[in-house]
């Protein structure tokens with residue numbers, strides 16, 4: 001309905017920084033709907049179509065899919081959820097993603113939550129994860145790191161300049177990280 005406030009928080013961090021893990025805890029505590037850009041793409045990649053194959057290939061190389069496609073998937077998931085509070089996990093990954101989101105969705109995020117974690121720790125976590133993800137091999141992990149540093153860091157700087165960055169130290173244990181995350185989300189409604 002018109003006038004109804006929609007709350008959106010972007011959650012970003014390098015590969016294996018703990019975005020999905022922290023989002024699951026935010027959902028439980030604060031009633032958000034978790035939209036993982038990577039999970040939405042992995043669902044699409046299952047289709048044996050030209051688009052499915054294209055997504056699979058890009059993800060296996062650690063590259064980014066087109067902004068229009070990922071924004072379309074996010075928009076669809078938002079409409080279907082029935083909720084008015086969303087965590088957008090793993091997006092926007094570059095400036096083009098951010099522009100596409102702004103042009104199509106028109107809802108300003110409250111802030112960008114950045115889970116800051118060292119490369120060594122992220123690599124260790126991903127190699128231990130064992131969830132059968134095709135992109136969890138050392139070659140693709142390195143490419144994902146490079147994309148993060150070259151394309152995603154500028155997005156983080158953009159929100160920092162606007163005073164809309166919330167950064168947590170992701171190198172600690174899950175519950176320690178969540179203590180800081182909780183304090184950030186607790187401020188949302190005041």
Ligand code: UP5
Pocket residue numbers: 013014015016017018019020021022037038039041058059060062063064065066070089090091092093097125126128129135144170171172173174175177
């Ligand atoms: N773990 C988590 N937190 C821990 C902690 N504090 N201490 C110890 N262990 C911790 O965590 C990773 C592992 O570490 C897990 O085993 C967890 O138990 C443990 P997880 O929460 O899964 O980390 P996350 O940051 O979600 O890692 P993920 O691998 O999902 O991040 P990526 O950013 O690499 O993956 P994503 O799924 O977002 O994207 C995959 C690909 O999709 C991209 O490479 C790209 O090709 C494509 N993509 C796009 O093209 N466009 C988009 O907009 C989004 C994705």
Ligand code: MG
Pocket residue numbers: 019020036038090
């Ligand atoms: Mg994830």
